[in-house]
Amino acid sequence: MKIPHLRASLIFVSPAIASHAFYVGKHLTADGSVLLGGTGEEVSSHWLQIFPAADHPPNATIEVGVTEDAVMPGTRMNISQVPHTFRYLSMEYSDYEGFPAPLTNGGVNEKGVAVRDVWADNRPELVDMTPNPQQGLQYSDLARVVLERASTAREGVEIIGQLIAEYGYADYGGNSHFIADKDEGWVVWEMSGGQKLWAAERIGPDEVRVSYPGYIKDFPVDFADSEDYMGSPNIVPFAVEQGWWNPNGSEPFNIFNVYGYNLDGYTARDGGFKYMSQAALENATLAMVPVSEQDLIERVRDYRISDDEAGYGQVVSLRADMDPDVIRVWVAPTGSVTAPFNPWWLGVQEVPPEYGEHRYLTDGASSSFLNPDYQYQEATYFAGRRFKQVLYYTCSDPETFLPVVQRMLNGFENASRSGMGWVEQSAQTLIDHGQRQNALDLLTFYARTRANEAMELGRTIVDALDAYVKLTGEFRRPKGTEINDAGLGAETVNCLVGFDPDQPSWRQPPSPSRRRRRS
Structure with missing residues (x-):
């Protein structure tokens, strides 16, 4: 889920919706699989799609970036395509202002590399120094190229770093990706500011991690010598230049403290965001060890997470002995609090039309008629x-x-x-x-x-x-006259019982991040 930063002159409001990602290391699961799951939380239509492997001619390109309509305006650009792209499965969606469709939060590819996209706010100074217009790959572009090109999670991180270094990064105020394979996971945090800043941390087989938002804490200044961390060459020097971290002081170099949006009383793992913090979700997952697919489905389905804002739910198992065509992923077609997870495999040849793209909540559907090419698909439920x-x-x-x-x-x-x-x-x-x-x-x-x-x-x-x-x-x-909500901070349909949104005991903290509701 993308929650764009508003410029400093605008009012700060809470991140009412944002995607979750759950990672469970293979030593903590019931069958030795790495588990990756989560939600994709956008207003727009969602549909399941399987992309075949493909060969591309020399000099082939792909278009990436954001447009002038984005909250942080940019210009689109073409970058080189690789000669061969892998087969992958993902939930696609139709709209985010200034980010052309189709968009993806990630999925899983034939090499057993899974990706989840999760918001991760940056400090306002970084947002303010972002060029106008900005250029580079945006969150969906990065998720897609990792699915198309990466054979391991580590390689996925390296691909993100290489592409940002070569072409730049275009965003809405900071973002992260969780990338996993059969052995490990990586959190990658991409920064606003036009400085090509990014940092990544390895999450091992004995760990549980929940991104909501994505976070990285203590980070070695000599990370180039470590197998557990990666980052842009300027990730430490730039912080020193800006006066955000003192190398001669007593505080360790902490990515969240240096580059994240910090609010008094909130930490990287525990900020009261939505209804459960990362720490609470991590602890709830650890309590299930050894964790099965069914257990992680229960976590993703939790009514404190899954509601009208959850566009879909997803859980994937990654094991060493899986044939590429038998890689399995469970997908709920919308908020899984009241929707079933269905099993799919990468070897599935086609998706039923009922799970393909429809006009319900699709961008532009209210202002245009149906393309006749889609009339049979649109006629289905x-x-x-x-x-x-x-x-x-x-x-x-x-x-x-x-x-x-x-x-x-x-x-x-x-x-x-x-x-x-x-x-x-x-x-x-x-x-x-x-x-x-x-x-x-x-x-x-x-x-x-x-x-x-x-x-x-x-x-x-x-x-x-x-x-x-x-x-x-x-x-x-209905008593009112507006079928759509107010957009900023309005309550959405949920199945919470015993929570009072007017009580400050659980109210979300203010934040400079805010998405436009997707249509």
């Missing part, structure tokens, strides 16, 4: 819309409906999980015997079947809740 309906009815009375709905979702996922073992084993056997296409057909059949059954489950839930609410007289018509 849309998973994102259906499970939004489940969300809105469920959260109208969460104490009554949420336990029932989530028990159904858990039951559905358990059924998917119970069939998954023989499907994956059969697919691997077919691959081992030279029948890869048959294996891909099997994976596609099972994924599509469960996805279609999820749609039927959604319709059943919506119909049941609709009948209950209306027959019991609980249906309420």
Whole structure:
């Protein structure tokens, strides 16, 4: 989720929505996998897409960067494409002002490299010194090129560093990426300011890390000699030049303290953002050790995280023994508090039209007619819309409906999980015997079947809740005249019980970061 900094002259408001990323090292998981999960929190439409591997001609380029319409204006540019790009799966989305669609927060590629994009504020001075117009790769560009090009998490970090050094970085006020493979994870923090600043920290097999926002704390000044840290050559000298860190003082070089947006009473891990801090989420995850896929799904689904602002949920397992086509990722088509996670594999040949791009919440849909090329796809039901309906009815009375709905979702996922073992084993056997296409057909059949059954489950839930609410007289018509909220700091639909947004005990801290709500 992108939360743009507003210029210092504008009022500072709280980051009401922002993506989460969860990392669990392989020594802490139930089956020895590295687990990476999280939410993508944007207003706009989301759809599942599988991008095939591709060969590109000499001198091929890709367009990157932001436009003059961005909160921090920029100009687009073309950069060189590599000769070959990898197959990958991601949830795409349609809109963020000045960041041309399609956009991605990341996904997983055929090499077993997974990426999550998460906001990470910078101090206002960095925002103020950002060139106008700015140039370089933006958050979605960086996530996509890592998926297209990286064979390991470490290589993904190196690619980000190389591209920023060569072309620059265009942003909205600071951002981070979590990159993981079968062995380790990396947090990469890209900085505003037009100085090509970035820093990265390795997260090992015995660690749990939650980014919300992404953070890096103590950082060695001699990081070039370390296997656990990377960064731009100027990450330390620039801080000294600006007077943000004294090399002769007693304080260690701390990326959050030096480059982050600091507010009294808040730290890198514990700031009260939204309803659970990073520390609270990390502790809740550690309490589940050994952590399974199902456990991480529970964390991502937590109603203190997943609500109307969550565009989708995702959990991926990364193991050394996985054939590229059998790399598995669980995806919820919208906020997973009331939507099922469906299993997908990189070997799946196509995504059902119900999970593809639709006009619901897609940028420009309200001011244009449908492109005839999409008329069949648009005629289908849309998973994102259906499970939004489940969300809105469920959260109208969460104490009554949420336990029932989530028990159904858990039951559905358990059924998917119970069939998954023989499907994956059969697919691997077919691959081992030279029948890869048959294996891909099997994976596609099972994924599509469960996805279609999820749609039927959604319709059943919506119909049941609709009948209950209306027959019991609980249906309420709107009192106001505006169907859209106020945008800045307004409450959104959620299933929180026992939280009072008017009480300061849990109110979010002010911040210079704020996104425009995506459409």
